[in-house]
Amino acid sequence: MNKKIQIARLLRKEQTKAEKKLWRYLRNRNFENLKFRRQHPLKEYIVxxxxxxxxIVIELDGEYHNEINQAKKDELRDLHLTELGYIVIRFENKVVFEQVDVLFQAIENAKKKQHEFSIARKQQLKKRSNIRKNHLSPTLSSSRGSKTVLSTKILTPSQKELLLNSGIGFVEYNALEFEFLDIAIPPDYSNLIFTSKNAVKAFLRQSDDSNVLNFHAYCVGEKTKSFLEEKGLKVVKMAQNASELGHFIVKNHRNERFIFLSGNQRRLELPELLEKNNIRYKEVQVYNTHLRPKKFNRVFDGVLFFSPSGIRSCLQENEIGNSWAFCIGATTSLEAKKHTSQIIIANKPTVENVLVQVIKHFKQHD
Known part of the structure; x- marks a missing residue:
């Protein structure tokens, strides 16, 4: 099956609320007798x-489209499609819920502008139909030697698209389950340490939004930093791992007090380093990580690991054998070394970089 068709089908199953609502208006020629398709492959894109x-192309944008890099990609994509004769209508998701009439008017205007396109397109489709009647369509054969990996966490649609675009199949599941605890966080601390995004989520469940500006955050990982800033917290320091963060605190903030918001599976490096250097801190466990072992009766070319706990969960019921272990960071790789020597570590501790390593490795060893 064509890779873009695979991706499109996957995206149809994971539509946003805004996309689902708009589709109810557009499907079955409900609006202006126009036949719309959803999550449709068009050139090198899926619209x-x-x-x-x-x-007519309609794009609904979530919050991440406001990011500078994504906005630039959207602009180039729209320009390319416009140069090919298409007309692109782009609105934020909220328009579907708050001002859907504005969107409808934009579609009507686009229909009028595309009148000449429509005449030419009808002739083209008629010609294509005649050709199909006289020729047999070739059978699509599956590619040989394709690789399949197991991801120990559910990937986002864009992350899945990275793999599928590279011809790599995947199976995904959540090897871990998180339980947020209703524990009071001491109010007399302004310096907060986060070594995971889940710790941030647990903190926000207990906090008043109006008070977050009073805190200074010290965190591990770019995604955790972005999440903190998105929620209005000031990030003093972002480190690639807990040990690096600990050394920064010891060197630059020795006389300050901290609260370390942790989970039950947290590692020892950071608290041991703080205690050794007499840093005043209080640790509060704000969430529990539960392993979700699952048996897979097949062999994968690679397994994607995002935490030491994820490795322990996955390998309770499975053996890694000759599969490659793709790890999000050095700490995770230390756990992987207990089970295999075939390890590749991401250059940056992000899911996307893990996927890049998977793609690069299997392209080189195809």
Missing amino acids: DFFCEEYG
Whole structure:
């Protein structure tokens, strides 16, 4: 099956609330008798909604489209499609819920502008139909030698697209389950240490949004830093691992007090380093990590690991054998070394970089 078709089908199953609502208006020619398709492959893209007859593309944007890099990609994509004769209508998700009439008016205007496109397109589709009647379509054969990996966490649609675009199949599941605890966080600390995004989520469940500006955050990982800043907290220091963060605190903030918000599976490096250097801190366990072992009766070319706990969970019921272990960081790789020597570590501690390592490795060893 064509890779883009695979991705499109996957995205249809994971539509946003805004996409689902708009689809109810557009499906079955409900609006202006226009036939729309959802999550449709178009050139090298997959567009949210597409009317082939008039060349109308509708894109609904979530918050991440406001990020500078993504906004630039969207602009280039829209420019390319426009140069090819399509007309692109782009709105934020909230428009579907708050001002859907504005979106409808934009579609009507696009239909009028694309009148000439529609005439040419109808002729093209008629010609294509005649050709298909006279020729047999070739059978699509599956590619040989394709690789399949196991991800120990559920990936986002864009992350899945990275793998599928590279011809890599995958199986995914959540090897871990998180339980947030209703524990009071001492109010007399302004310096907070986070070594995971889950600790941030647990903290926010207990905090008043108006008070977050009073805290200074010290964290591990770029994703945790971005999440903290998104929620309005000031990040003083972001480190790649807990040991690096601990050394920074010892060197630069020795006389300050900290609260370390942790989970039950946290490692010992950071608290041991703080205690050794007489840093005043209080540790509060704000969430529990539960292992979710699951048996897989097959062999994978690679397994994607995102934490030491994820490795322990996965390998309770499975053996890694000759599969490659792709690890999000050095700490995770230390756990992996207990089970295999075939380890590749991400250059940055992000899910996306783990996927990049998977793609690079299997391209080189195809």
